[in-house]
Amino acid sequence: MRLSSLFGVTLREAPAGVESASHQLLLRAGFVRPIGTGLFAYLPLARRALVKIEHVLREELSAIGGQEMQLPVVLPAELAGAAGAEAARFTDRKARDLALAASWEAAIAEVVRSEIRSHRQLPQLVFHVQSQFRDELRPRAGLLNAREFTALQAFALAADDAGMQAQYGALREAWLRAFRRCALPVIMVEAGMGDAVAHRFVYLTPEGEDEIVACDACGYAADRRAATFRKPLGNAEPLRPIEKVATPDAKTIEALARFLAIPRRKTAKAVFLVATDDAAEGRQARFVFVVIRGDMEVNTAKLAAALGTTDLRPATDDEIRAAGAEPGYASPVGLAEQIHRSPLPVVVVVDDAVPASPNLVAGANVPGYHLLNTNYGRDYTAHIVADIAAAGEGDACPRCGAPLRLTQGVAVGRMRWLSASYAEAMRLAYRTADGASRPVMMASAGVGVSRLLACIAEAHHDDNGLIWPPSVAPYGVHLVALAGRDGDALAKAEALYRDLQRAGIEVLFDDRAESPGVKFADADLIGLPLRVTVAPKSLAAGGVEFKRRDAEAREIVPLGDAVEHARRMLDQMAAEVEAGAWHAL
């Protein structure tokens, strides 16, 4: 490709308000253009890189028996896989409800039901690559969190747990190999809530919005939403009688602990939320009264899982009062008498550390007063007792007890082992050898292809521009011609351009009448792995100049050896990627 005719130009300055390196550089280097909030046009350079990434993923999936298929972007609304506001819904002219697919699990289940009948058809691994739309509340950081993105979704099917175990392991290794080949360092983190098996593949970066807790001592790493930790339990001590004390202005746990001169772990706080998804199904929304120790925070993802809901929002002060509680001084004690006054059904959820912590200070449900020595079981009970606390910086690792570290990252891939009950709900069954009907085991796994592109850009760049690993670079060679007065260098560059292409090497040829400074700056910005310069100066030195984008060294190679040398250097770089040398951050 000639740079003079490439569709898409480089920009000297990035548009205002662009923060992340990947977003800025992909814009400046002419890879993407914004079309709307969270919506992007992929220009030819980006498209080529995406094709390379998809190629890597296809190879790895094929290697473990994956077969590519395709599912539609538009699905009947009930199969579209997104709840509530994040689904982009519409109706066709016959008023049928349709939606842009936000996930294909339900759709693939539909297909599986009709195709898979016998144990002889299992196991199976199918995947597809498709444009996916999700109406994100707030897209940001360019391609790292766009509303429309390219997703690869894979579905593993197996006859039983053992078969799924093998499939799941194979997928995990395929993902890890693919990320390695893309030169993206990722860590695998636990993402399964409770007994569920799920993992995410995370590229650690402050630009990411996924919170990860990690243990440096034993290697435990988990998505914060699913992370557990060892809770410091209360000392065994005799239960003391409740005592009402005045605590003026102590509306926060912080203020309360200071006022009473006690550690926060000796307090219980009340948190109020409203589960609204039920309302959508015609049932009434639920008011959720949460009791958790004052030294812990509620993890809404765990809470949602415990409640069997997906849609939780903080309650308003009015709703709290309507439920019979006093904001800032709410108490679980005496709640039973209050509940019947609430306009919404009330669910009381208590974190499992509370019953194990005697004599906690809780609100008195009267402004300015708290109760000393409240005890779960004696003074109040809950509908649900579960682990609903968020693990955070410094909490004890659930495996080894060492302090956990809280970091951020971007999830580029995920895997989820779907439960047998999912298969049963979807009526996915097959016949065993002896004629019995069994549920088909399913696992779903995905990679955000366009997000992966952005992560690679985020991981591999310097002040001057992008530094593409050869496996995903839009072209292997950036050929720069610096025209001399006599035009000799330009003619030789043209010839080399032709020879490189004939040798099957992908070349971007800068044949423009620009100054050397502009050409080198653009070459650095676009970031192809290998730069080859043909100039009067290089010819005088005996040939053409080779320079790796990721290194400073330059070398002159005789013109006649240039094609062979380019191939060797690209092979060399590819080998380095395979060996993991590009993984260093």
Added chain:
RNA sequence: CGGGGAAUGGCGCAGAUGGCAGCGCGCACGGUUUGGGACCGUGAGGUCCCGGGUUCAAAUCCCGGUUCCCCGACCA
């Protein structure tokens, strides 16, 4: 949806107190340059986000709306 900012040639920005719409970069043409975003000259390019209002006069002031960006809750 809550809170904060912004909208002026393609991009980045300036445009107190209302009074000819500007600068840098980019773009086009001519010339001089050719190893790190060169120089000279000429030129094109504007619904100052949209709609209403105040005024002799609005990019500027007022009202309403739209879009975008940043901070929180959702996500590959």
